[in-house]
Every structure is written in structure tokens, then in C-alpha cells.
Amino acid sequence: MSIYEKGNFQGQMMEFFEDCPNVYDRFRFHDIHSCNVFDGCWMFYEEPNYKGRQYYLRQGEYRRYNDWGASSPRIGSFRRIHHMF
Numbered sequence: 001m002s003i004y005e006k007g008n009f010q011g012q013m014m015e016f017f018e019d020c021p022n023v024y025d026r027f028r029f030h031d032i033h034s035c036n037v038f039d040g041c042w043m044f045y046e047e048p049n050y051k052g053r054q055y056y057l058r059q060g061e062y063r064r065y066n067d068w069g070a071s072s073p074r075i076g077s078f079r080r081i082h083h084m085f
Contacts, residue, residue, distance in 0.1 A: 001042055001057075001078075007033045007064045019079035022048040031073035035062050041081040044068065048076040056081070 005011035005027075014027050024030055032044070037059045046052030055068045065073040 001038060002036045003027065003032045003075075004034045005029045005031065009034050009036065009061075009063070016078075019077075021050065021077050023075050023077060024048070030076075031065075032075045033065055033073045035068075036060075037062070041083070042078055043081055044070075044075045045077045046072075046074055050077050050079060052076065 001017075002009075002013055002015050003023075004013050011033075012027075012029065016026075020026055023032065035057070037057050039059060041059070042057045043050075044055040044057060046054075053070075055070055057068050062068050
């Protein structure tokens, strides 16, 4: 997954392949304005350490934070969802 500091995949970008308990510690930004999920599904959380409101993201492009249902770009943590069947 790639996350961006600005909408429409602009600004600073960082790729992640594993869980991130604190976005600011790794990305140096509190807000994620767009992202591209290349593979699998991810859960965004408003607060660090997987707390607060959650947003479920499937594979695809999210040009703005409201594309994943958020009213604010503030994301504190995220993790990959592993489905068990």
C-alpha cells in the first residue's frame, strides 16, 4: 500500500507492506489524504495503536480521504487484514 500526504497521489509518499501502529512515527505526517492499495485489505484507525474510528480499505485507488468514508484525513495507525476461511 502507498500512502500520500496530499490528495490525488501527490506530495510525500511511503509504501507499507506491514502493520503500522503509529503513522506519525513512520511517515512524519498526521494526515493521509490519498492511498493506493495494491494488494489485500487494510484497516485504517483514527488513533495510534489501532484505536478510534475504523475504515476498511479494499484493493483500489483512494484519491481523497472521503473515498474511504472518512470526514477527516487524520489516520493514527493501520494494519493489514488477514481473512480466515
